[in-house]
Amino acid sequence: MxxxxxxxxxxxxxxxxxxxxxxxxxxxxxxxxxxxxxxxxxxxxxxxxxxxxxxxxxxxxxxxxxxxxxxxxxxxxxxxxxxxxxxxxxxxxxxxxxxxxxxxxxxxxxxxxxxxxxxxxxxxxxxxxxxxxxxxxxxxxxxxxxxxxxxxxxxxxxxxxxxxxxxxxxxxxxxxxxxxxxxxxxxxxxxxxxxxxxxxxxxxxxxxxxxxxxxxxxxxQAWAGTDRQVRGAVMAVLRAAGPGLQRGLLFSPAAALSAAPAPDPAQAHDSGASGSRAVEASGLTPTEPPVATELARLYRLNAEESQLERVITGLLRDGLAQATGGGGIALPA
DNA sequence: TAGCCGTGGGC
DNA sequence: TGCCCAAGGCT
CATH class of the missing domain: 1.10.340.30 (Hypothetical protein; domain 2)
Structure with missing residues (x-):
């Protein structure tokens, strides 16, 4: 054998x-x-x-x-x-x-x-x-x-x-x-x-x-709607964002809607840039196209604020938020 | 020890 | 289409 x-x-x-x-x-x-x-x-x-x-x-x-x-x-x-x-x-x-x-x-x-x-x-x-x-x-x-x-x-x-x-x-x-x-x-x-x-x-x-x-x-393992799914989406935002990510950006439905890429696949390549402009237009904070794309992915999950809070607390506890420069998301909006 | 922790390709 | 699964570790 x-x-x-x-x-x-x-x-x-x-x-x-x-x-x-x-x-x-x-x-x-x-x-x-x-x-x-x-x-x-x-x-x-x-x-x-x-x-x-x-x-x-x-x-x-x-x-x-x-x-x-x-x-x-x-x-x-x-x-x-x-x-x-x-x-x-x-x-x-x-x-x-x-x-x-x-x-x-x-x-x-x-x-x-x-x-x-x-x-x-x-x-x-x-x-x-x-x-x-x-x-x-x-x-x-x-x-x-x-x-x-x-x-x-x-x-x-x-x-x-x-x-x-x-x-x-x-x-x-x-x-x-x-x-x-x-x-x-x-x-x-x-x-x-x-x-x-x-x-x-x-x-x-x-x-x-x-x-x-x-x-x-x-x-x-359950996936849709779970903390794991939301956590993954928040991590993607953290990776895309530099230091100083604003907490409000993670919670704002307005930014979510305006940052969402066009559903038409033919226009998908343009989604990042347009999402970025939309987020900037929302008055929350200047951001980069990849950040807008990941924000849009996060918002499409329709997470409750309490779930977002829980996930962010977990990311802070694990040191992932601080490591990526997003430690400030712990502060009140 | 059972539950949690990401992601995407293949069946 | 969903669901299963991938060279696990940690609490």
Whole structure:
């Protein structure tokens, strides 16, 4: 089983820049943090820009945290950018500007949990670590346990299984971790697995059992109308705006209506500029076209003032508002 | 531990 | 069209 999966990996692995032997440990760490809950295709361009701009932890630590949040763009979960910046500052201060190589040192960095610590120790430093991510959990569930999906939450039995399956030799253990993860990402996928292309389909307990359905219903996350949706829209405004964003702009329906881009897609390219003029005309504050566009997106959500207040409080609590220069939105209008 | 935290592509 | 899901971490 190990040989078949590792051989499959040798011929089918994606050519990803953070897998290049010349990629720095910093590059690996940045990739792992960006890849937390975010697909590879969306990470790639941001990762490349990020490493060109900040080739090592010290470089990032010397930039304001808001720059990290803006460079993060629309990858999602922007607190990751803040934590990566904090991790860079900590590495500059306590690790001589280097990414530490041990699991425990990595685990102590903000935004680095058990998965990321193990992955960086393994993939950047060649260590023998038990890496357990969602792909590996799913492959183990099917191949070994014979179930369609892993348990709703990671448990001790899964970790023990992963430890038992990990090859003893460090180099082989690294390849095994990467190979099982890649198998889960490309073949043994959550939705419609490509069992016909699987190198270990003959050994799969789930297939042998006839591919039984999941025994529980994964609960989806609500989105429309939630604080998360509003928070994302406010964050987009904060990223687009420079320091000094006016609180009133976030709450004003007048600015909302006038800043709204034309619904006609043919005129959509013009929406930013016209929105900007409209916002300026509303007398609230001078602003930039991208700000007007993001304001318009926020207003179309029709959030109640109480919801906006709650979301802004959360962004202040997390430090995201201050980092982007929008700390002033805490003040009364 | 369960709930929260963004975003957009694919089915 | 919605809904599902993606190399999780933190509280």
């Amino acid at each position: 190990h040989e078949e999966i590792i051989n499959w990996f040798a011929s089918h692995a994606r050519d990803l820049p953070w897998r290049d032997p010349d990629c720095s440990a910093w590059g690996v760490l940045v990739s792992e943090v960006m890849l937390q809950q975010t697909p590879v295709t969306r990470v790639l361009p941001v990762w490349k820009d990020w490493l060109l701009r900040w080739p090592d932890p010290a470089a990032l630590a010397q930039s304001p945290s808001g720059e990290a949040v803006r460079a993060w763009g629309r990858l999602g979960y922007p607190r990751r950018a803040l934590r990566l910046h904090a991790a860079a500052a900590l590495m500059a201060l306590e690790h001589d500007g280097e990414v530490p190589g041990s699991y425990n040192e990595l685990l102590s960095l903000p935004g680095v949990g058990s998965y990321t610590a193990a992955a960086v120790a393994a993939f950047a430093f060649g260590r023998r670590e038990t890496v357990v991510d969602t792909n590996i959990r799913r492959v183990h569930a099917r191949l070994i346990a014979g179930t369609a999906l892993p348990a709703p939450a990671l448990n001790a039995a899964e970790i023990r299984l992963a430890e038992q399956l990990l090859p003893a030799e460090p180099g082989q253990s690294v390849r095994w971790n990467a190979a099982v993860m890649e198998l889960g990402a490309l073949i043994c996928t959550a939705r419609s697995p490509k069992c016909g292309q699987c190198p270990v389909r003959e050994k799969c307990a789930w297939l042998a059992a006839g591919g039984p359905a999941p025994t529980y219903q994964p609960k989806g």
